[in-house]
Amino acid sequence: MDRRLFIGSATAALALPGCATTLARPAARTGCLPPVNVAADRVIRTVAGLRPYRAAGFVVRAEALGDKRLVHNYGHGGAGITLSWGSSGLATQLGLQGHAGPVAVIGAGVMGLTTARLVQEAGFPVSIYAAALPPDTTSNIAGGQWSPFGHYRGSAVTPEWRAQFAAALDFSWRRFQIIVGDDYGIRWLPTYTESGGDSGPSPLDAYHPAARVLGAAEHPFPIERIVRFDTMYVETGRFLRQLTRDVQIAGGQIRVRSFATPGDIATLSERLVFNCTGLGARDLFGDAGLEPVRGQLAILLPQPEVRYAFTGEAGYMFPRADGIVLGGTFERGIWDVTPEPAAIARILESHRQLFAGFRCTA
Numbered sequence: 072m073d074r075r076l077f078i079g080s081a082t083a084a085l086a087l088p089g090c091a092t093t094l095a096r097p098a099a100r101t102g103c104l105p106p107v108n109v110a111a112d113r114v115i116r117t118v119a120g121l122r123p124y125r126a127a128g129f130v131v132r133a134e135a136l137g138d139k140r141l142v143h144n145y146g147h148g149g150a151g152i153t154l155s156w157g158s159s160g161l162a163t164q165l166g167l168q169g170h171a172g173p174v175a176v177i178g179a180g181v182m183g184l185t186t187a188r189l190v191q192e193a194g195f196p197v198s199i200y201a202a203a204l205p206p207d208t209t210s211n212i213a214g215g216q217w218s219p220f221g222h223y224r225g226s227a228v229t230p231e232w233r234a235q236f237a238a239a240l241d242f243s244w245r246r247f248q249i250i251v252g253d254d255y256g257i258r259w260l261p262t263y264t265e266s267g268g269d270s271g272p273s274p275l276d277a278y279h280p281a282a283r284v285l286g287a288a289e290h291p292f293p294i295e296r297i298v299r300f301d302t303m304y305v306e307t308g309r310f311l312r313q314l315t316r317d318v319q320i321a322g323g324q325i326r327v328r329s330f331a332t333p334g335d336i337a338t339l340s341e342r343l344v345f346n347c348t349g350l351g352a353r354d355l356f357g358d359a360g361l362e363p364v365r366g367q368l369a370i371l372l373p374q375p376e377v378r379y380a381f382t383g384e385a386g387y388m389f390p391r392a393d394g395i396v397l398g399g400t401f402e403r404g405i406w407d408v409t410p411e412p413a414a415i416a417r418i419l420e421s422h423r424q425l426f427a428g429f430r431c432t433a
């Protein structure tokens with residue numbers, strides 16, 4: 072998964088942190104943080120979503136569909152928010168070269184909306200066609216950490232794909248930074264990550280500014296080794312709402328329409344079509360390499376004083392204006408989007424123990 076600092080991240084089986092009694096209480100108040108108040112009666116909703124995972128990595132590729140050019144942009148697993156601008160940047164570079172006239176985008180999740188915006192920015196009229204619109208997309212469910220986590224298997228990707236990944240990451244990193252703020256619901260937060268040890272330099276280091284291993288007196292977690300770094304967090308509902316408005320303000324059309332086969336797509340009048348259908352591409356284009364990886368979340372009442380995030384054996388905690396997002400399941404091949412009470416209870420209990428074990432509070 073190539074996520075060097077994230078050893079105990081969301082793939083973990085929600086084991087409980089086991090070092091609570093071995094760490095001393097931080098001497099300085101500067102290392103203390105407000106704990107998250109985890110209790111069943113503070114849960115405001117639970118949700119399960121399906122990450123569009125491909126072991127061989129996301130697909131950005133052009134092909135002919137009759138007299139049309141079809142450009143795929145799907146399969147981003149647990150990193151679709153992170154990669155959105157960059158992957159859509161690659162797709163539009165590929166599709167728009169030599170094109171004239173209107174453009175169609177299929178899908179209104181984060182890939183469809185960012186693709187549509189980049190098409191508009193390049194000066195082309197765009198129509199989005201999608202079976203479902205925000206807030207009813209997988210993209211709305213995402214926790215929203217800017218981190219390229221859980222979207223490929225190292226042994227299954229090619230050097231060419233790795234080059235695409237690196238380019239997408241770089242573009243996204245820059246693009247998200249210039250829209251940080253309340254309009255798009257994006258902010259920087261310090262992130263405390265349970266880390267299994269140093270595995271040497273990684274190409275991802277550039278995306279973990281100010282990363283360092285903290286001493287026990289510098290954090291309150293009942294955990295032996297914590298790495299702190301800064302990254303961006305996206306309040307996905309607000310982000311997608313703003314992107315939708317941006318598309319419309321720039322004259323884009325958005326239509327609810329479902330496509331069953333590539334033949335349906337061939338009936339569109341646009342000669343350039345971007346396929347941003349996420350997991351839908353499995354049936355629509357027969358991509359059997361695309362599979363669901365279910366993630367379940369419990370969202371707690373907002374706690375504005377919590378201005379840090381956590382990932383580790385307990386799962387993950389991302390604080391957002393619309394609630395505290397607790398997650399941590401990564402369930403391959405499961406299609407059911409009904410949250411399971413037992414899994415939600417485990418997520419709550421692992422986080423309850425984590426925050427109850429704080430060695431000091433701010």
Ligand SMILES: Cc1cc2nc3c(=O)[nH]c(=O)nc-3n(C[C@H](O)[C@H](O)[C@H](O)COP(=O)(O)OP(=O)(O)OC[C@H]3O[C@@H](n4cnc5c(N)ncnc54)[C@H](O)[C@@H]3O)c2cc1C
Nearest residue numbers: 120151153178179180182202203210215216330349351366
């Ligand atoms: C629990 C969870 C947590 C996550 N956390 C993060 C995170 O912290 N950071 C991160 O970067 N990523 C995260 N992700 C991953 C991210 O949500 C996905 O990678 C991303 O949403 C995929 O976006 P998409 O636009 O490709 O797909 P979607 O959001 O699923 O959008 C697909 C669009 O295509 C349309 N469509 C599909 N099939 C058809 C069809 N046949 N005809 C017409 N329209 C069709 C749909 O209606 C929809 O509009 C998380 C995912 C989950 C489930």
